[in-house]
Amino acid sequence: MSRRVTLNLGFEGHLQPVTVVIPDDEPTPWQWGERFEIVGKPTPRVDGALKATGAARYTYDISLPGMLYGAILRSPYPHARIKSVDLSRARRLSGVRAAIRMDDTVARFAGQEVAAVAAIDYETALDALRLIKVEYEELPFVVDLDMAMMPGAVSVFENGSNVQRPTVNEHGDIKRGLAAAAAVHEAVYATPVQTHVSLEVHGSVAEWDGDELTVWSSSQGIFTVRDDLAVYFSLPHNKVRVITEYLGGGFGSKFGAKPETVIAARLAREARAPVKVMLTREGEHLATGNRPDSLQKVRLGADRGGKLTAIELVQHGSGGIGAGSGSAGPFLSLYHSPNLRTEETNVFMNTGPSSPMRAPGWPQGCFALELAMDELARKLSLDRLEFRRLNNSNPVRALEFDIGAKLFGWKEKSAAPKSSGPFKRGIGVASAAWHALGVSGPQAQVIAYRDGRVQVVIGTQDIGTGTRTILAMVAAEELGVELARIECQIGDTGYPFSVPSGGSMTTPSTTPAVRQACAHLKEKLLRLAAPVLGAEPSDLEARGGTIRVRFDPSRKMSFEDVCRRIPGDSLSAEGERVPNYEGYRKDQAGCQFAEVEVDTELGIVRVLKVVAVHDAGQIIDPLTARSQVNGGVLMGVGYALFETRRMDPQLGIMVNPTMDDYKLVGPLDVPEIDVRFVEVANGFNNTGVMGFGEPAHVATAAAIGCAVYDAIGVPVRSLPMTPDRVLAAMETKA
Template identity: 40%
Template sequence: MEIIGKPHTRVEALDILTGKAKYTGDVMLPGMLYSRLLRSSKARAKITNVDVGKAEEMPGVKAVYVLPKEQVNYQGDIIAAVAAETEDIAEDAMRAIEVDYEELNHVVNVDMAMRSNATQIREGGNLSRPRTSERGSVEEGFSQADKIVEAEYSTQFELHQPLETHGQMVHWKDDEILYYKTTQGVQSARDAIVRELRREYPDENISSNNVRVVTNFFGGGFGSKLGANNFVAVTARLSKITNAPVKMILNRYEESLDTGNRPNSVQKYKIGVKNDGTLTAIELEAHGSGGISSGNDNLTTPTNEMYTCPNTRTTVGSVYINAGNKKPTRAPGYPQAFFGFECLMDEAADAIGMDPLELRKKNYADKSAGGTGRPYTSNGLMQCYEIGAEKIGWSRRNKTPGSDSGVKKRGMGMADLQWGGGGYAGAVIEVDIFKDGTVNVRNGSQDIGTGTKTIMAQVAAEELGLEIKDINVQIGDSNFPPGIQSGGSNTAASVCPAVRNGALEALRKLYPIVASRFNVDPEELESVKGRIQVKDKENIGMYFKEAAALMPENKVMGEGRRAPNPREYAGATFGVHFCEVEVDTETGLVKVLKAAAVHDSGRIINPLTAHNQVVGGVNQAVDYALTAERIMDNYTGCVTNPNLLDYKVITAMDVPEIDVFFVDIVDPYWNNLGMKGLGEPPRIALAAAVANAIYNATGVRFRDIPITPDKILEGLAARKEGGS
């Protein structure tokens, strides 16, 4: 292939670099107003009165709206909204609203919420009913084991913190409602908005035909911007009241309180293993909290799917506290689950004296270990092992953990990953070839910074025999043909196969016009390097633009769809992350020196954008392992670090050397391009690899993340005193 598989810069890169790109916050409409939201300062309280008199009297204020709610259940819960002529007036008006509360007992600590005497914050209690699933007999499996390892792992609440905060511009004019919105799916957001507005306005004619959502450029979301949000109807109401466009852009404080979180988790594991490394049984009891929403998503996946083990049992539940709702966070549930499970695998290897890499190889699964038992369409995990071990220098790792001398100790660790994202049917692509030779590719999907527009252009250019610059990709508008929301590592593997089919269909409509000129059958033609020519006869043909000029109509259009996934196979992406760390035993500081990230994501369409995806995911995993955590005050029920100063994401000074490798196996069954997903997988494994590397460096296990300096020093002190 000439274009697919080659590195190409993003087609919109120049617009982004020069400021030509217009994000949602840059959109300006004539007569627009600015909106601000009044949010609860209490973790849980009844609202006894809301006085908006002072706000309504302020010059420049055009509307004040109080939400019809009697109680707030977390700090940041929306109470009222204002629309004004300037941002400053809107801010002042919002602050002028006076709220009287009757404070209620709250609980923001998960352990406290689980106590029998805890304040019950919702009907039905703080705990969900646990769900249990079982394969085989864990009792029989444990009876066959030579060693049994039990351990408990815990992970923190994490915030998305995209650089672009949530926001939208809404213009409700007559029967048409236009949203410029920060969203990962313009059509899924539109559908959610329609449902919400129908509830708010049952007598209005609201449907997907008169609600339009546009996202021209996007500044990151990591799952928090999937679907709609809890202020879509508020902004629309203000626009309807004022008969003007209304813009609402959240600040960082609001972003930190009320746009979602990655739930925490507590995972209690028991694993049985024979001396030769064969896994005999795995048992998991786990719970997580998503705030006032459930929080146990996907915690069971590695137990049930990652390795071959005939006997598993999992029991999971949710804990509810007075904090904002969860939202999908890059690889929902998987970083939590794989942190616990992949650390457990290292502990099992240590118990039988086996290299952790060899234990994983021993239990490699070539088919879905879950209930389906179907073979995978492809699985390059074994190749990932070999590449990663060589690149990190696995043979140099400390054979005895903690044996490295000196104040600053180094160690190596590893962890596997699996993710199901591989795309699905549903997207419809329209490929237009116009009479002047230009080409448009149109679909209602969204580029969330991953390079979707670029790889769509690559696939179209490859099939049409053109260059990337010849392809104009149009996405990010809900009025375009059906797309998918950008999440779950599904976008590229869903739309690109459809792009290929759409391009081929467009050529099938153009070829007969050219074939008649050369007295050949259309099947004898090919489009190569800007020419449509007879196969094996390069001298018989014409330039693509000349061929397009022969069309009797203004254009031909090819419609492309993706075939459904094969039912007889299971599809998954795989990978392994290795890393080397340095632990300062005097300060407790941990530095990730190097990471080797190896992935099987099928055919790689663009190595450059794929490389960027992995680097970004690894960096997010570093701060998940070491620094990032939402912290709440038990007494006030408030978040103590709702900003980028106190919520610690890593900076350029903390970024390790990152080597990225792809096994680049063309998947033979999943779709017509042999590609799979990549967005989520780089986020899954590294936290466990870091924890395992810290053990290799220090000889001390750290089972709770983030692994902060105080935890390092406490662990080292305990070991020195004879603790474990």
């Protein structure tokens, strides 16, 4: 049933043989230093041309015969009793086919869905929204974290305090740690609400056929949307099918069936016709989730030698009407201290609910901790990188500090004299961490056809990371055929199960299932070839587009010739992602270096360069791997300098729910980005892959914050570091 294999685990210079137990039908895990034909070679996305030409079909592109267009009416008030919703005039408008109201009796944030209509075109749907009469009773509201925490603040939930029970983690004795410190630093750091801004907005197309529901959804988890819809509509799972052929980003906000998807299905049921509901950009900003804000009171202590003696965080943050604003992750794991205490408290306010966003809690915590580390290093007159080395306990990160520092020129840049003019340069470094081993569950099917084509079928979805390309590369490698032979079918719950694309787990969860399926298919193909080649299947290998005798490669058959011996039309095999083996390290390290230039008279910060060093397992495609890190860094630049949800205190509304006023990084704001990977053989699955979509985003804003501090000599303790804040910080210096 199972067998033992010995793997070389660890990382460059620190490899050691470890014996792990794996199920019998698992292919022998790919090993450190394995010689690949396809894996690890820079490979353009197999669907790149489709995306570039517009041929790739996103949910936004779905158009069905007789399809109606839905539109959503949202509450303009941050807090109001919904006394009545009159849909009658909207229903009577020519071209309107369905109108529904949501179940809520209270609107708790401006932007909450109140009603929706479906009509023959979008313009008619908008006309119909204007005809819906809603009677609101406005209630007092609170949209500011500080105010929401005050005693006597308006309650978001009836009669309840907005301040939730804190989550406390501690070890050692923080008081003793602070008393033992040669230097203590204490300050409050603030981070803003960031919204996901997926380029493809949330939305779905829903179609009923009797009691069977098919939904095309802009989702990062087709099976989770299916399960949610089945529960919501009390349907057996097999009566719901969810399709996501292509997806324009999700970043954590598109896991399950959200209001717009349910609205599409409800409207479609009422109208007895397919309905498409895609959000407006405003709806996207207001109601699909966000990264919560934070106020983080940090106390750090260190001894004269630079060893941390105390790490303390008292944090408050708001997930709007939702929870999940904690930020302690980095405090608990980046640096070692014998005494540590973190206290995280979520606070409710009348703003849209948070949802997971690219490393939930980590960019917030990393910014506060790392800038505090720099402020303490200055008190101790320590080199900031050295200070981190002293307190880092992850051996992979230690190597990454070395690699990054050399690549970045830390020493040279540290020694460079500061300009006497208004443009000041500065550098910073920050650590990242994550844990993306992947999970069991995914199933894959691989089919070889008589004409030599191979199909990989798996119910995963491509959140934008190049899933089709990566799975095809793994299949081509295992089957020893060229990439063009492989076709990937993904994004349909009619296919074998897979997990959501989240938690940086897609590639480590899906590639092992596909590889196992391919290994099983290969066995069958070898059995077909064996009699022709006059050899035992166990003496054969699939390589270079052939099946050949391992010890005599001149005895071979082309892959196509083998496929022609398939008795029916096709030959198929299944594979599954088995639970993680006992591997090397469950955590991932990483660090990023940033260089900025600050116009100290205008307060404008430009990021010049970012060096990102991250651990990876086996890299399947270096191009998509690098893209992941580039994307994480860019999102981090936006978080550091530009992005913030702005809530008006008078009206309780978001004033910048547009692409114009919610400021995203543009081409000229993009720094030079240098990406390096430290390959870690972690031995948890048969491809050796680890995910890194999230760690790539954790440290960027922190490194930029540290670089700004270095440039201007005073810390800017609030993100985004807009000119007003930079100038205000400069004033405290003067």
